[in-house]
Amino acid sequence: MSWWGKLAGGAFGFMMGGPLGALLGVALGHQFDRGVSSVRSGLEEQFEPGAQERVQMVFFTAAFSVMGHLAKADGRVSEDEIRLARQVMERMGLGGEQRRLAMELFNEGKQPGFDLDAVLDQFRQECRRRVNLIRMFVEIQLAAALADGEMHPAERRILLHICERLGFPRFAFEQLERMARAGTRYDHQAAPGSRGRSLEDAYAILGVEAGATDAEVKKAYRRLMSQHHPDKLVSRGLPEEMMKVATEKTQEIKAAYEQVKAARGM
Template sequence: MSWLGKVLGGTFGFMLGGPLGALLGAVVGHQFDRGLGEFESLPRMDAGQQERIQMAFFTATFSVMGHLAKADGRVTEEEIAVARQIMDRMDLPPHLRETAIRLFREGKSPNFPLDATLDQFRQEVGRRSSLIRLFLEIQLQAAYADGRLHPTEERLLLHICQRLGFSRFEFQALRAFIEAQLRFTQAYAQHQYQQRHGHRPPPRRQQPSLSDAYALLGVSPDASDAEIKKAYRRLMSQHHPDKLVAKGLPEEMVRIATEKTQKIREAYEIIRNHRQRR
């Protein structure tokens, strides 16, 4: 069991403090909230820093996801299903899964302290921009649960980005990345289905398209080989599971980062194979 699993399982306590500590305390029944003042007084580079970041990432991810799901007025079955799929992909043990579900519900509350939650999360992760990026990727994937990004969801996501120091330009680039990833993942799953079962599956496309591969890497089809390789290496570095864990990503979320690196690698291979055949 990871450090996060031990803490949330009640093996020992850890005082996160602030709004994130209050949220966590509300859903797991521990006295985590000892005030933001104490949280701020903790040494910024002590041995518990990574553990605090893990707890903050987990708490913010599912509570903000719940808040985002409620942004358009109602939580759809698709949004609930995506939240559960993310939990499934993390392979959460029962007590962590229940904690994630309760955090999701807390986020739907009309009194959810969104700005305070985001401010503390940003303070915890500091300059670890790759963690903020992955956090936003997860929120965008949840927002696209019903196949489109609603205007109210987009406005809320832009507000979240502004609070986390993520520019509008970076958000649009990240949105294009997520849209391409969703198309690529769906097409790849269909292709794998056909290979396993020997016949065409009900959905339309059979394999990821070259255009989706370029979009996933964020490059133009006119880009040079060197530019494509640079984009590929940058994305692989941003999503490298070991690097993210070292920066404070909860171990339970490693599978999500690993899946992303696999899709990035597959997209790069599609482009490289196409160019070698020309």
């Protein structure tokens, strides 16, 4: 059974503890007060720290609560930002109950007392040595910040702080930011009636310069595909409900690589 199935069935209880456990408890209190069985049942079922299902629960809880905090970076949360958050959740393919829980966590992240550092510290501890999982977490926050096509300076400051707290190098974040911005343009360029995807953005998505050798392009492509392989990420703790994001990312990487290959005659 997935972490979501266990959670909905009451098997997880509040064994997670810490700030993330408190956030999830509050969010579940809102969601489960409509007659669903209490999540406090099944406290006797224990999971080893770092177990896949536990990490999936940690990732889901941290991802949406931090997203809510990020949305309030400029001091307020507008209707547009809430709409964009819902679009991100829709893009992930979250079902009705999952989306309601995600919105509750998003709302908790907006609260004045939200302890970002405590949440990030627990997330880092639970996801230790799962570098690609932390990278995907940062990518999801970047996607949320860029959902409207631009990034507020306050959002970028918080993203940089998130990276620092998670031990994610600044140069790696800046490369992800360039790739994410190019990916946003690349998606828009594929829309009907557009002039087509630019080769410049295709290179940026792969994280290489136009002057890179064929071997360097191929190496970058293989590395990115390995980092975003949906099954690998799920095995390391990405919630299955978020696999759609990883799948879309691999499709974007493949499209960019095919365009570069065609341009080079590889």
